[in-house]
Amino acid sequence: MTDIASRGYSNPDVLVSTDWVADNLDTPGIRIVESNEDQLLYPAGHIPGAVQVDWAADLNDQLRRDYLQREGFEALMSRSGIGQDTTVIFYGDRNNWWACYAYWVFQLFGHSNAKVMDGGRQKWEQEGRDLVREVPTYEATNYSAPERNDASVRAFREDVLAHLEAGGQLVDVRSPQEYSGERLHMPDFPNEGALRGGHIPTAKSIPWARAANPDDGTFKTADELKDIYLNEQGLSPDGDTIAYCRIGERSSHTWFVLTHLLGFGNVRNYDGSWTEWGNLVNVPIEK
Amino acid sequence: MITEGIPRTLTDLLDEFSFLERGERVDYLIEYADQFETVPERIATRPYPEDRRVKRCESQAYVWAENQDDGTLKYWFAVENPQGISAKSFCAILDDTISGAPLEEVQRIPGDVIFDLYGKEISMGKGEGLIGILSSVQAFAREAALQQALPS
16 A cells, blocks of 8 residues: 555545554554454454543443533543543554544544544554553543534534435445345344435445455545545535434544545534434435 | 253353453453364365355354264354454354254354343444354254254
C-alpha cells in the first residue's frame, strides 16, 4: 500500500501508519485505544500500552438506547489516562470498523485530536509486530468534556425524515441482502431485528467494507473511493449526506471515509438505523 | 438456559460459566482459544473444501467430523482468519465438550449457549458465525444419526 500522504485524501492527517505507531509507542501525549467487535481480541493480545474501549460496555448508555453522557465520557477518559490534549490513536479488528465507531462517538464530545491506525489490527498482526497481554494502567486524568453535541455528526429519525423530504443523499452500508429486504435478522438476535425489510427510499447501497482493502485492512486510495462513492453511485461531496446500517456501527466507518478521506462537507450517522426505521410506524420504505 | 438432554460436559461448563464475572469469562475463553488445535492433515489439507466451510462465519471456519468406534463423532475444525479468536475458542469448547457425545444430544444444543458463553453483548455478526459453527456440527450429527438408523 502506498504512503498515506500520497493517497489523495482530503484529510490525510487523520490516519497514521503501523510504522508510525510502532515508532511512537512511548511518545508522551499519545494514547493508543483498541476497539473491537470481538471482545476476546484485546485481552488475548494488544499493542503494547494500548487501552481498550468497549463499544457495548463503555460507549453505550446501559439503560437507554443512547451513547454515554458527559460524565460517563469524562470518567472513561480519566481512567484511560486521556487528557484533552492527548492524541488518541484508534485501531481495531474488521478493517477498523469499531475503531471508526469509537472515533465517531469521541466526536460527539469534541475530542477531535484523534486518528485511526490504517489497517488496524489485521495489518499490525500481519507485519508480525508485538502484541502483549499486559493491561496497562495510567494515572487518572482530570478530563473536562463539553456536553455531548449530537447536532453535527449524528442524525435522529426526524432528521432523516426531513433529510428525505429535502432530497438529501442517503447511504445504506448494509449487505445487499439487507438492503433488498431479503434478510432481516437472525431469529436468535431479536434485539437487532426489524419488522419490515428493505431500505430508506433513495438510499444508495454501498456496503461499508468496500472502502477497505481486504488483504491488509487499509483504506483504499482517494481515487478508488471516488470511483465507488462518486462515479459509480453518484454521490456529491457538496450534498448533505446521512449514512445508516443496522445499529449505526458499520455506518460510522462510512461516515469516517466520506468525511475525512473524501472531504464530504456534511455527513451524519443515523445510529437508529434499520433497527429503528424498520420498526417505525408509517415511514416510507423501498424494496 | 435450556440444558436438559444436551451433552453433560457442556452443561457442566455452562454451569461453571454462570458463576464467572465478565473478565474471568473472557480469560477462560482465551484459554480455550490458546488450546485450539487445527484439523490434522490426515483429515484435511489446505486449501480446505468449500463444502466444509461454515456459512456466514467471517472467521473462515471449517468443520469436519470423524466416525468413532462407538458410533459417536469426533469434530475437527479450522479457523483461517488469524483474528478469529472467538471462533477458535468456541471450536475448542465444542471439541472438548461434545466430541464423543451421543448424537441426539449434540442435535439438541440450543443456539442460546452462545450467549451463556460469550455474554448477551456479543454482536449479531459474531453470534451469527458461532451459531453457524454449531449448526455445522449438528448437521454432521444429524447425518450420522440418520445413517445409523438405516437398515444395514
